[in-house]
Amino acid sequence: MTRHLDKSHFEPKLSRRGFIKGCTIAAAALGLSDEMVPRLVEAAASAQKPPVLWLHFQECTGCTEALLRASHPDVGRLILDMISLDYHETVMAPSGNQAEKSFKDTLEKYSGKFICVVEGAVPTKDGGIYCKIGGRTALEIIREAAPKAAAVIAIGTCASYGGVQAASPNPTGAKGAGDVLGMPVVNIPGCPPNPIAFLGTLLHFLTFKRLPELDQIGRPLFAYGRKNHDQCERRAHFDEGRFVEQFGDSNHMKGYCLYKVGCKGPETFANCPAVRFNDVDVWPVSAGHGCVGCTEPNFWDTHSPFYERLPGVKIPGTGGIVHDVDSAGKKILGIAAAAAGIHAAVGIGKRIVKGRGKSDEDV
Amino acid sequence: MTYQSRYAWSVLFRLFHWAFALSIVTLVVTGLYVNSPWTNTVLEGSRSFPMATMRYLHFLAGFIFASAVAVRLYLWLFGNRQEKFWDSAPITPRNIRNLFSTMAYYTYLTDRHETRLGHNALAGTVYLATIVLTLIQLVSGFYMLYPESVFWQKWGVALFETQQQARFIHHLLMWYFIIFAFFHLYIVIWNDIKSPEGLISSIFCGRKFHRSSS
Known part of the structure; x- marks a missing residue:
C-alpha cells in the first residue's frame, strides 16, 4: 500500500501527468474515445473557469468528502482546478458576512453563467424552517440561486431525491432539488456518489457546452x-445458482453471489462495478456486502430491510404491522381456502336441509 | 326441461384460456424460484445454470402470458357474442342486474339465476379486474426485463418509480393470480355441480348444455 503514501498526496499543485490522467478517466467514464481526451483537456485547462456555487442543505458532507478524498488524488484536485469554487461552506476560506458576500457577488456577476451544485435535501414543511443558513431558509436560498444558474447539478441522493431525510415519516418534508425547483436538474445520486460521475458531467458540460444525456429521473446515462x-x-455465480446463505458462511468466503442476503444490485442503476471507488478498486459487493441501492429514489424505505429481497407488506388499519410478502400471501390464500370450505359446507348443509330435489333443475 | 348443446367458446378463446392458465402456473413456479432460489449449486464448474434456466423459462412463459392477454383483448372487441366485452362487463343495465343476482345466487340467498351462454356479470367483473392487473403485471415485468429500454423506463418510472417498487408490486400481484386461480377453480366446480350445463368441459370442447326455455 506504499503508493498511497505517495508524495503527490501532499503536493498542492496538480501535475500535468495527473491532470491528463484525470481527464482520461473522465473520458473513459463518459464512453468517449481517446481521441476526445485532448478536447476534454482543452476544456478543463481553459483560462475561463466556470464559477461554481456549492449549496449545502440537509446533508452530512459525505459527498464533498468523497470528492475531496477521491483516491486518484488527482480527481478531486482536477475538479477544484478547473472550476472557480466561489462558494462552498466546507472548503472556502471566508466565513460570516464575507461568505455571504461572495455568494451574492457570484449571483450578480455571473448570472446565467455559473454552475449551481446542490448537496443535501431541502426541507419544505412549515415554510422550510428546519434548515437555515445565515438566517435564510434553504428553500429561499435554492429558489434564489438555482434559476439564475447555467446548470443545476444535484450531488448525492439527498439533493437528488431527498435521501435519508425524506425517508418515512419525513418529519421535515424534505425533497430533492428537482422537486423543489420544478425544473430539470442533473441528478448524481449515490451515498456518496462516485466522484467520477460528477467529474464526467462537469467535463461534458465544459467540453460540449451542454449536459450529458439523462435517464427518466435525471441521472446521466453514462x-x-x-x-x-x-x-x-459475481454475476456468474448468480446465473449458476451459487449463493451466500448467510454472512460468514463458506460460500461467502468463496465470493459467491449475495442475492439471497438481500443484495439490491438487480434493482439499482449505477456504474459501481465498472468504475469502483477510492483507487483501490472496491465497491460494496467486492468487499462482500450486498449493494443497498443507494442511487435509487426512496431507497431507505423501499430497499429495506437491506438484507432481504423485498420489503414487508404494511397491513392497513393495524398501526404499522408489517408482514413478509410471502407469508402474508400464504395467509390470504389460507383464508380464501377456509372461505371456500365454509361456502361449500353451507351449500351441502342447505341441500341436506332442503332436500336434493330443490336443486337447480326445478327452478 | 330440455337441454341443448350450444357452441359457446371459439377455438381462439379456448387457446387463450389454456395459454393463460398454463403460463400462470409456470410463471408462479419459476417466479417463486427467481425471487427466492431454494437450491444452491455450490459446486463450481458443474455446468448447471439453475437461475439462468428458471429466468429463461419465466421470460418464455411471460411472453406466452402477454400473447394470451393480447388475444383476450382482441376477443373483447372482435370475439363471438359471449366473448365480447359488453356481454359480461358491468356496464349495461342487464349486466348490473345480473351482477347482484349472481352474488345472491352464490351466497345461497336464492336458487334463481339467469341462465347465460357466456360469463355471468360477476365473472365478467372479476375478469375485467384481472386483465387490468395483468397489464400492470406485464408492464412491471417488461420494465424489469428491459431495464435499459427508454420505452419501458417511461412506463416503469411513471407507474412504479424504481425497479425495486416494480419488483414488489410484481410479487404482490403474483399472489393475486394464485388466489384468483384458486377461486376460479372452486367456483367452476361449484357451478358444475349446481347447474349441470357442462361448464368444465366447455373450455375443452367449446360447447355448453344450455337450458332451453321451452
Whole structure:
C-alpha cells in the first residue's frame, strides 16, 4: 500500500501527468474515445473557469468528502482546478458576512453563467424552517440561486431525491432539488456518489457546452444507464445458482453471489462495478456486502430491510404491522381456502336441509 | 326441461384460456424460484445454470402470458357474442342486474339465476379486474426485463418509480393470480355441480348444455 503514501498526496499543485490522467478517466467514464481526451483537456485547462456555487442543505458532507478524498488524488484536485469554487461552506476560506458576500457577488456577476451544485435535501414543511443558513431558509436560498444558474447539478441522493431525510415519516418534508425547483436538474445520486460521475458531467458540460444525456429521473446515462447486477463480477455465480446463505458462511468466503442476503444490485442503476471507488478498486459487493441501492429514489424505505429481497407488506388499519410478502400471501390464500370450505359446507348443509330435489333443475 | 348443446367458446378463446392458465402456473413456479432460489449449486464448474434456466423459462412463459392477454383483448372487441366485452362487463343495465343476482345466487340467498351462454356479470367483473392487473403485471415485468429500454423506463418510472417498487408490486400481484386461480377453480366446480350445463368441459370442447326455455 506504499503508493498511497505517495508524495503527490501532499503536493498542492496538480501535475500535468495527473491532470491528463484525470481527464482520461473522465473520458473513459463518459464512453468517449481517446481521441476526445485532448478536447476534454482543452476544456478543463481553459483560462475561463466556470464559477461554481456549492449549496449545502440537509446533508452530512459525505459527498464533498468523497470528492475531496477521491483516491486518484488527482480527481478531486482536477475538479477544484478547473472550476472557480466561489462558494462552498466546507472548503472556502471566508466565513460570516464575507461568505455571504461572495455568494451574492457570484449571483450578480455571473448570472446565467455559473454552475449551481446542490448537496443535501431541502426541507419544505412549515415554510422550510428546519434548515437555515445565515438566517435564510434553504428553500429561499435554492429558489434564489438555482434559476439564475447555467446548470443545476444535484450531488448525492439527498439533493437528488431527498435521501435519508425524506425517508418515512419525513418529519421535515424534505425533497430533492428537482422537486423543489420544478425544473430539470442533473441528478448524481449515490451515498456518496462516485466522484467520477460528477467529474464526467462537469467535463461534458465544459467540453460540449451542454449536459450529458439523462435517464427518466435525471441521472446521466453514462454513469446510471445500466444496472449494477448486469455489470457485477459475481454475476456468474448468480446465473449458476451459487449463493451466500448467510454472512460468514463458506460460500461467502468463496465470493459467491449475495442475492439471497438481500443484495439490491438487480434493482439499482449505477456504474459501481465498472468504475469502483477510492483507487483501490472496491465497491460494496467486492468487499462482500450486498449493494443497498443507494442511487435509487426512496431507497431507505423501499430497499429495506437491506438484507432481504423485498420489503414487508404494511397491513392497513393495524398501526404499522408489517408482514413478509410471502407469508402474508400464504395467509390470504389460507383464508380464501377456509372461505371456500365454509361456502361449500353451507351449500351441502342447505341441500341436506332442503332436500336434493330443490336443486337447480326445478327452478 | 330440455337441454341443448350450444357452441359457446371459439377455438381462439379456448387457446387463450389454456395459454393463460398454463403460463400462470409456470410463471408462479419459476417466479417463486427467481425471487427466492431454494437450491444452491455450490459446486463450481458443474455446468448447471439453475437461475439462468428458471429466468429463461419465466421470460418464455411471460411472453406466452402477454400473447394470451393480447388475444383476450382482441376477443373483447372482435370475439363471438359471449366473448365480447359488453356481454359480461358491468356496464349495461342487464349486466348490473345480473351482477347482484349472481352474488345472491352464490351466497345461497336464492336458487334463481339467469341462465347465460357466456360469463355471468360477476365473472365478467372479476375478469375485467384481472386483465387490468395483468397489464400492470406485464408492464412491471417488461420494465424489469428491459431495464435499459427508454420505452419501458417511461412506463416503469411513471407507474412504479424504481425497479425495486416494480419488483414488489410484481410479487404482490403474483399472489393475486394464485388466489384468483384458486377461486376460479372452486367456483367452476361449484357451478358444475349446481347447474349441470357442462361448464368444465366447455373450455375443452367449446360447447355448453344450455337450458332451453321451452
